[in-house]
Amino acid sequence: MAEENPELPEGGHRPDPATDPGRGRRIAIDVGSVRIGVASSDPDGILATPVETVPRAKSGARGGGPTPDIARIAEIVREYEAVEVIVGLPRTLRGEKGTAAGLAMAFAKSLQASIAPVPIRLSDERLTTVSAARALRDSGVRARGQRRVIDQAAAVSILQGWLDERSAVLKSGEEAASSEGDA
Numbered sequence: 128m129a130e131e132n133p134e135l136p137e138g139g140h141r142p143d144p145a146t147d148p149g150r151g152r153r154i155a156i157d158v159g160s161v162r163i164g165v166a167s168s169d170p171d172g173i174l175a176t177p178v179e180t181v182p183r184a185k186s187g188a189r190g191g192g193p194t195p196d197i198a199r200i201a202e203i204v205r206e207y208e209a210v211e212v213i214v215g216l217p218r219t220l221r222g223e224k225g226t227a228a229g230l231a232m233a234f235a236k237s238l239q240a241s242i243a244p245v246p247i248r249l250s251d252e253r254l255t256t257v258s259a260a261r262a263l264r265d266s267g268v269r270a271r272g273q274r275r276v277i278d279q280a281a282a283v284s285i286l287q288g289w290l291d292e293r294s295a296v297l298k299s300g301e302e303a304a305s306s307e308g309d310a
Contacts, residue, residue, distance in 0.1 A: 140248040142293035144300045148246065151210030154203060155286030157252070157278055158214060158231040159183065163196055164278030166286045167207050172293060175286035177279035178203060193241045197234075201241035209245055212238070215252030215285040252285045 150170060157164035165178040184194035193201065204212060214235040217227040224232075235247050 140250060142289065142296045144297055146246070147293065147297065148210040152207045153211050153213055153286060153289065154178070154200075154207060154209040155213040155250075155282045155289065156200060156215065156234075157281040157285055158234045159278060160227075160230065162275060162278045163200065163234075164275075164280070164282035165200065165203060166279060166282035167203075167209075168286055168290055172290050175283045175290060177276075177283050178207075180275035180278045193237070197238055197241050200238055204242045204245055209242075212242065212245060212247045213250050213286055213289045214238075214247055215281070216249040217252055248289070250285055250289050252281070252288075 150172070152170055153168040153172060153175075155166045155168075155175065161183050163181040163183055165181060166175050167178045168175050181196050181199045184196040192198075200212075203209075214231055216231050217225070232249065235249060239247050
């Protein structure tokens with residue numbers, strides 16, 4: 128068995144003050160077999176918004192260089208001056224790694240070479256596409272012909288979850304530091 132890349136743990140990442148890059152935009156991607164939803168945050172890391180849907184490149188041999196989907200995501204990362212990229216890690220309901228999770232991890236590893244030194248974080252994204260589709264349907268958006276919107280909404284869901292957890296983690300770290308200073 129090949130050694131796992133320590134930067135991309137199989138179980139995913141959680142926001143951590145020790146590895147947090149600080150203020151700046153984050154990019155999230157929802158990797159699918161046909162399309163990749165992309166979302167971005169504001170520089171303060173408060174709100175996630177949709178960016179675009181990138182067509183997934185067909186797998187297969189290609190002479191050197193990144194595939195068009197990797198190249199486009201790397202271009203977005205540079206354009207937005209992202210400080211980190213969050214890749215959704217779709218685990219099964221039992222928390223196991225299925226085919227989709229393997230696809231997302233392989234994509235993240237390929238992307239890492241094109242965006243280094245910007246770190247990639249894997250984030251558990253169970254049911255984000257399902258919940259995004261339901262939210263859009265509930266708001267009157269018909270699913271037929273709206274797959275691109277659903278992919279972007281799933282990326283927004285992944286990123287907003289990361290931003291909310293990051294905010295809570297950083298806030299609890301600040302509170303712990305200030306209570307230690309008071310002692």
